[in-house]
Amino acid sequence: MSVLFEVQNAYVSYGSTEIVHGVSLSLERGELCAFLGLNGSGKTTLLRAVCGLIPMNGQVFVDGRSLKEMNERERARHLSFIPQTSSPIQGKTVMEVILMGANPYLGLLESPKGEHYRAAKTALKRLEIGDFADRHFHQLSQGQKQLVILARTLVQNSPVMLMDEPDSALDFCNRHMVLEKIRSVVKSEGKAGLITLHDPNFAMAYCDRLLLLKKGIVIAEADMRTAAEDEVREKLSMIYGKIELFSYTGGYLMGKSQ
């Protein structure tokens, strides 16, 4: 496996307050990795800094190329971002929303062409929402909206996918559905996925690796493919305090103990 995505010594500040104090991480092709941490641990700040949305000290590499040398357009071909909830998009069809993903490949004044429409249709079929193309985006449910945004990311076709709690507005079933699709896209397309999540149970169920963030540093890391139950319990308790971990077929469930 080859390293596809690398962050080296990321320091991020808001004004004079440093929020993230030197985080380094690397992701391989086909790996889905979760950022876990409590509110204010710096998950979202780090993610936004890595995206280049806020300034940071440190380096970010995609496929060996530094993101700092790239402008927005070039960066968008290497890195995509799914926010907690998408912008309020009114009066546009699903197709129009998905085609926005083709922007980094189009000249400033160019319009999407046949190949982009084909890519959009393939993305819709891939996520099993092939019949959505002509529907109005704002009439979809939250879960369906996130799938459409995921489809837009597929058209954007960047090797690295960053996601900031893409499940936060979803109900239990939609959460499983969306995370399952994200995992399957990362695996089948050989992308590197970094996702921040609130619920450790979902992270354990869908991610290959957990990065545990506390007060702006990665305090521990658990590889769900190899870690033993005790190791997972010990590491999760570094963030969540006293916990119980139960194993069931194919995974673990965490509960808070008194």
Next chain:
Amino acid sequence: MNNKTSKLPQTIMFVAVIGFLIFTAVISICVGQYSISPEEIAQIITGGLKGEMSYKVFFTLRLPRVLMAVMAGIGLGIAGSVYQTIFKNPLASPDIIGVAPGANLGAAIAIVFMGASTVAMVSGAFTGGIAVVILVMLLVRVLPGNTTATYVLAGIVMSSVSKAFIMILKFFADPANELAAIEFWTMGSFASVTSRKVITIFPIFFFSLAGLILLRRQIELMSLNEDECRMLGVRLSQIRITILALSTLMVASIISITGLISFIGLIAPHIARMMLKRNNFAATAMSGLIGAVVMVISDTLARCVYSAEIPISILTTFIGVPVLVYFMYQQKENLL
């Protein structure tokens, strides 16, 4: 509820509105103190009636005036729609970043200090509008945040400053002539439109309109949150400045000739969105056409409902409001 896109194809609506625009434009050419019949218009276009009164009226008065009304409607309608999209604010209108107060100040300076000559007023209004928007952009540069909201705030600040200067000028202006002229300018009129003025501003108008049409995809992307927009590869600061510059040029070129025209830039985009039930660039184009229709009708009425010409803003408001209210009553969902 109908989940699919509007059944009545967009093309039919566009053809209908363009047809109606041509119809109103022809009527507008016919109507006035000296009336021209549609047959005469046909003869003039095919090269007849040279040297006759109707020929002169057609070319020196009516045609430039109707063309200017169409251009003004298209320009203000499209600029309004673009502003509402990129500022993500249904109340944004073309003057949100200070172009109108700036033009107003420029015109007022021309009236008070430069003897209110045509050249002085047109160039004063144009430079005033552009200058204030440039100041807004400079202000945004020195402020820490560089978001769209910063532009709105800077626009409000510079508009207020311009208005204060206008008040100073009004206070010292001669009430009989200068004050009246300043006031009259803010109500807008097509009465002073000449073919020379139209030809002078046409290149600027056309250049900025073409630029906005070419940048349509970027304008649509700017309706997203700023983070999302940048992550889709939009070079936000450059694109935003370009779009604001183009629309400012367009609005300034129009209002430097006509004076302030209220309401069109605000309502035309809403009517267009409600008609098409969409919020995309087709709606922006439709907004331009709606603006043109309302403008041509308003200008026609301005010169025939009363013995003296009525300022255009009065009519654009009285015609625009019922149309807007009708569409608001009809609509089932909020499209912005």
